[in-house]
Amino acid sequence: MSLRPALCQTTSKLTALTTAVALAIAPLSAARAQQERGPPTLRDTEAEQLLREYTRPVLRAAGLEKQNIQIVIINDGSFNAFVADGRRIFVNYGAMMQSETPNQIIGVLAHETGHLAGGHLAKMREQLAQAQTQMIIAMLLGAGAMIAGSRGGNSNSGLANAGAAAVAGPQEMIRRTLISYVRQQEENADRAGVKFLTATGQSAKGMYDTFKRFTNESLFAARGADPYLQSHPMPAERVAALEELARSSPYWDKKDDPALQLRHDMVRAKISAFMERQDTVYRRYPMSNDSLPSRYAHAITTYLHGDLRSALAQIDGLIQLQPNNPYFYELRGQALLEGGKPAEAIVPLRKAVALSNNAPLIEMLLGQALVATDNKAVTDEAIAILRSAVVREPEAPLGYMQLAMAYGRKGDYAQADLASAQAAFLRGDNKTARELASRAKTRFAIGTPGWVKADDIVAAKPLPGQSSN
Numbered sequence: 001m002s003l004r005p006a007l008c009q010t011t012s013k014l015t016a017l018t019t020a021v022a023l024a025i026a027p028l029s030a031a032r033a034q035q036e037r038g039p040p041t042l043r044d045t046e047a048e049q050l051l052r053e054y055t056r057p058v059l060r061a062a063g064l065e066k067q068n069i070q071i072v073i074i075n076d077g078s079f080n081a082f083v084a085d086g087r088r089i090f091v092n093y094g095a096m097m098q099s100e101t102p103n104q105i106i107g108v109l110a111h112e113t114g115h116l117a118g119g120h121l122a123k124m125r126e127q128l129a130q131a132q133t134q135m136i137i138a139m140l141l142g143a144g145a146m147i148a149g150s151r152g153g154n155s156n157s158g159l160a161n162a163g164a165a166a167v168a169g170p171q172e173m174i175r176r177t178l179i180s181y182v183r184q185q186e187e188n189a190d191r192a193g194v195k196f197l198t199a200t201g202q203s204a205k206g207m208y209d210t211f212k213r214f215t216n217e218s219l220f221a222a223r224g225a226d227p228y229l230q231s232h233p234m235p236a237e238r239v240a241a242l243e244e245l246a247r248s249s250p251y252w253d254k255k256d257d258p259a260l261q262l263r264h265d266m267v268r269a270k271i272s273a274f275m276e277r278q279d280t281v282y283r284r285y286p287m288s289n290d291s292l293p294s295r296y297a298h299a300i301t302t303y304l305h306g307d308l309r310s311a312l313a314q315i316d317g318l319i320q321l322q323p324n325n326p327y328f329y330e331l332r333g334q335a336l337l338e339g340g341k342p343a344e345a346i347v348p349l350r351k352a353v354a355l356s357n358n359a360p361l362i363e364m365l366l367g368q369a370l371v372a373t374d375n376k377a378v379t380d381e382a383i384a385i386l387r388s389a390v391v392r393e394p395e396a397p398l399g400y401m402q403l404a405m406a407y408g409r410k411g412d413y414a415q416a417d418l419a420s421a422q423a424a425f426l427r428g429d430n431k432t433a434r435e436l437a438s439r440a441k442t443r444f445a446i447g448t449p450g451w452v453k454a455d456d457i458v459a460a461k462p463l464p465g466q467s468s469n
């Protein structure tokens, strides 16, 4: 699975800590618009696997290993990372691009884990609710004073102005209280993050370097700087405290493992090649650079820009260097599939599935290739692979879309309608999902598992953040 075709809308409403902070600091309407848009996510096995490995030890040190916390990559080139619901850590791909070492992004993930472990989201909501109550009281008092002022017959009277001041005064006070509260949480998350890193034998230097960079940037950057900076005030005292803490760790000077650094560089090269303009890719990875990450970026950008034969030759060169790297076979299969050669894509995709321990997103790509061959002899195999993949990866519409095509080919229109309904539901298209599920219900015998699933979709409430029509 690549970054590009897997682009899909997340279905979740982000009531993020950052949003909470934005609510406290920015006008309400802006924060609300940000919530309703719902950021699109990137799906890629290689990148997700790496981020999972980065996060796992930290979550264990935080006592959160049993919470099944997911890492979600957001399709945004700016630097940001945040927690939204105690269940997921969101990371912009820009944060990966701006982190030159694993340790830098791990530091940011450790800080976010500090927010999770501290239950900051729930506490922030409490604070906001309290602030809102105070705000309402202040407004009522202010309104009362204004009415009293206008009763005096002169709207420019001192009393009316006193009313306006009564509104502005407490709001400003509440705003300051919230900001100082946010700062407290940030310091707590820093401390917790350093603790988790030290407990797992890792340096907090990367976290410090990243935050220090933001402090320096905040001196110069105008508005519209990275969202992370906006939600993470980095006063010099905070960064100084972090530095002292980080330096006291016995692991301060510990360097990243070279093998891990290489995987980090490979994922950054892949993200660059898929997400950035081609001239940017070649600026980051000039032709003269023949490192593995650079060659990876060249191979991807070559296939994306249409030269399949040259791309395949480059990918084969990569496979020669790392014959057990599942993602090179995945790339080969994807290039062939998108180049209109699905039958040839099957062999490399089978290899990618095997080498990746049956990664479900890669299985979906294999299923797609099997379906695209138009060969009825492999339809049952495609269905078996896709069914298994959607169980482990229930939020990717691609699996259900391919299942629907495979069932259609077999003439099983009940299952085809149901799978199409599931794909539409995951895309957030509830209207289509309900229509297809209703039709599927008429094709299944009442009470059968397919009928029950279709009925669930017909009756389903839209996921948070989706429109209800």
Ligand SMILES: [Zn+2]
Binding pocket: 111, 112, 115, 186, 189, 232
């Ligand atoms: Zn934070």
